[in-house]
Amino acid sequence: MMATETTSATPILQVKDLAVSYGHIEAVKGIDLTLNEGEITALVGANGAGKSTALLAISGLLKPQRGQILFDRQDLTSLSPHKIVQSGVVQVAEGRATLTTLSIAENLALGAYTRKDKTNIAKDLDWVYSLFPVLQRRKDGLAGNLSGGEQQMLAIGRALMAKPRVLLLDEPSMGLAPLLVQEIFRIVQEINRTGLTILLVEQNVRQALRIAQRGYVLETGKIVLADSGSNLLNNPKVLEAYLGG
Ligand SMILES: Nc1ncnc2c1ncn2[C@@H]1O[C@H](COP(=O)(O)OP(=O)(O)O)[C@@H](O)[C@H]1O
Ligand SMILES: [Mg+2]
Structure with missing residues (x-):
């Protein structure tokens, strides 16, 4: 193992021995992940590696076979x-999933549906509009009527309206x-600079590792590498498998 950067990192979300199956196909095979508070953590891997499955289990949308999800000392697993959204762990679904027959403002308002702090909701709406x-x-x-990129922005904006403490982004x-890819990565960094912890799932391995403090490489349901983003970018195995040599 190469030396990792020394930080005063505090774990905010920990995934322990998480396993998730579809019928008898085990898509996630006992993975451990640690997200440090205020950091971007990248979870990268090829199509079908199990990235979305892991995120869906963290969000409570899939029930794990085993393992634990600990958030700020709270057990989210069951x-x-x-x-889970109310506790502060909020996912932006893969493929945007905005409500197409509602207005943009209505979509954003729905993001705040679990909240009661009206003044802060208005402030967060201003912030989302300033980001996008x-x-x-x-x-x-x-x-x-929005383009694909704009719908992605709306999906992120809607998640931010839930006032997350951890944001889960799926591709x-x-x-x-x-x-637009550049623009989205820039905005992810801008959101992170407000102190928000982000788990970034990407097939765009180079870009994701560039902006992530830590990264995990997932292959057929297993974590095969875990290191700082910069070490992973220079890791020969990552270069060969994901960055075209
Ligand atoms: N709803 C499902 N039913 C059965 N198998 C699924 C389902 N969703 C995903 N899988 C399988 O689980 C594995 C992991 O998929 P997924 O988590 O979507 O990977 P990734 O997000 O890394 O592309 C793949 O083999 C995929 O075919
Ligand atoms: Mg996926």
Whole structure:
């Protein structure tokens, strides 16, 4: 193992020996992940490696066969998805999943459905609109009329409206044109700079590891490498398998 950076990192979310199956196919085979508070942690791997399955289990949308999900000393493992969102762990689903027949403003309001702190909701809406000016310009328009990149922004904005303490992002750059990919990675960093902890699932391995303090490489349901983002970027195995030599 190469030396990792010395930080005063505090774990905020820990996944221990997580295993998730579909019928008798085990998609996630006992993985351990630690997210440090305020950091971006990347979870990278090929299509089918089990990244989304792991995120869905953390969000409570899939029931694990075994293992534990600990968040800020609370055990999330058997909580409902709703309670998990309320506790502060919020996922942006793969493929955007905005409500296309509702307006942008309505989609964002729905993100805050578990909250009661009205003043802060208004502040967070201003913040989301400052992150994504296009959403403000088009706030009364239907979400269904947004481009793919704009829908991804709306999906992220909606998750932020839930006031997460940990944001789970499932391939935010998927299917976007190169310029928009840059824009999404820039915004992920900007969100992180407010202190928000992020678990970033990506197939865009180079970009994800560039902005992540730590990274994990998942292969067919198992973590095969765990290191700092910069060490992983220079790891010969990562270079060969994911970065075209
Ligand atoms: N709903 C499902 N039913 C059965 N198998 C699934 C289902 N979703 C995913 N899988 C399988 O689980 C494995 C992991 O998938 P997934 O977590 O989506 O990987 P990734 O997000 O890394 O691309 C794959 O072999 C996939 O075919
Ligand atoms: Mg996936």
